[in-house]
Amino acid sequence: MDYDENIHTRLSKWLYLTVLLAGVLTIFAFAPFTLYPLAWFCPAILFYALTKAKTKSQYFKLGWVYGLGFFGAGTSWPFYSLYFYANAHIVVAVLGTALFVIFVALFSTGLFGLIASLFRKHSLFLRLLVFFPASWVMTEWIRTWFLTGFPWLFLGNTQIDSLFSAVAPITGVLGVSLVCSLLSGALLSFYLGNSVRRAVHIKQDPETQMVSNKVFVEEHMGTSVRVLSAFIIVLLVGVSFTLSKVNWTAKTGKALTVSVLQSNIPQEVKLQSSSLLPSVELYKEMTRKSSQSDLIVWPETALFDSFSRHMDSVITPLQNSLKGTNKAILLGGFYVNEAQGVENSVLAITADNRSIYSKRHLVPFGEYTPLLKYLRWLENWIQLPYDNVAQGLSNGVLKINDYVAQMTICYEGAFGAEMITGLPEADLLINVTHDGWFTGSLEPYQHMQIARMRSLEMGRYMVRSTTNGPAGIIDEKGKVVATAPIYSKSIITHQVQLMKGSTPYVRWGNWLIILLMSLILALGILFKRKH
16 A cells, blocks of 8 residues: 555645745745845745645645745736736736736646656655756746746746856756755755655564554654755855856957937837827937947837838938948837738848848737637727737847847747857847836846846847836846836947857757756656655
């Protein structure tokens, strides 16, 4: 008889409540709060709760409850978009956001609980320091591609300002998440020590030597496990410190003066057709003030219309202003592709050339709504788009004068494995974003934190232009070297160093860390210890 599968002790409701609160508290490790040690301690609370679980169902429920707190606090910003700007009824906005949080929690931390439950018969030490961390990383990776992907709130992003971020150029953000979960396991293992449940038989009658049914006792091995846990923590610190001294990419010797335009046009104004021309005039004026810069970058959909409709009034005059120079202007807008439809694009203008990059990874239910024509009946409660945005087909590389940029538009910047397709050819990264849909929420800060991780992973400067901020310039180490306060009108001008070379992550992508985690989990299942 399998002891674990036939014990029916219910977990305390207080344990579930503690796990829920731990999930909420984890959000304070992310921007704008940046209390990054919480990314080690809060998952440790979940890990501790899992050591009390006996069944797959309990593992799953604990993981899911943690996710409800985690994603409920950290990704509830779709409500802002639905209620304030898509004119959804408040019931629809609340229900839609709640369903989104429930779904993401199910297929993230809930899935983590299920995977972790496969190793519940292994020793506590192996679970905390091997299988729980590997399970966590695998579920984050699954989230990068499942149903087009939602790579948000990865634990590794919290460490962008910590020593442990130095792992990112080798493994990407998933490797930094592995470090966080290893620290969680090591800290908890150090606190608990290790225990192994073993079966013993109790003599019932000394004369007949008859024995009772077997019972289970705890056998503690605290000292040795605590020493090993401490060694793992010290090793992670030492390796990270050593890696922080490595320069994976090199300067080309050429720098650009770049101006990023943060107009701070409110979303409710941007959506009004009457504000289009005043908005364009504002960007043109900011461009004139930045005329000494080598590159001027407007944000995503700064021209909230098709490029073709403003060729004579905007684009041609801008190009004429560049005659006789080696300067460039990038502006976000919409490109009407006769073969595909309307694309969310960036137009790069130089003195003698114009080129287009169109967004490849569209936002589900934002730019692309499955079965849109069958959902028109919902327009009584929510404003639906007229049509889906068409998907761009290029790899993101955009040639601008004598240098090359790896382009991303908004949401695309969260997908590191997709961005590396243009490297090492690209000299810098450019991301244009419009986060006005989530004004007042945590999303713009989280998005900037993700952008910083991309720069570190790829060893490139990033030029990041957003309508309402935070916009700025990020160096190849993921440090913000120039920015302006969020929700302020500003022109951010700074030197951007062009870079060459490849980080290990650019060469390997996520496959190095995923193959390693897959091997660990496969071996754990193969050699599952029986009671």
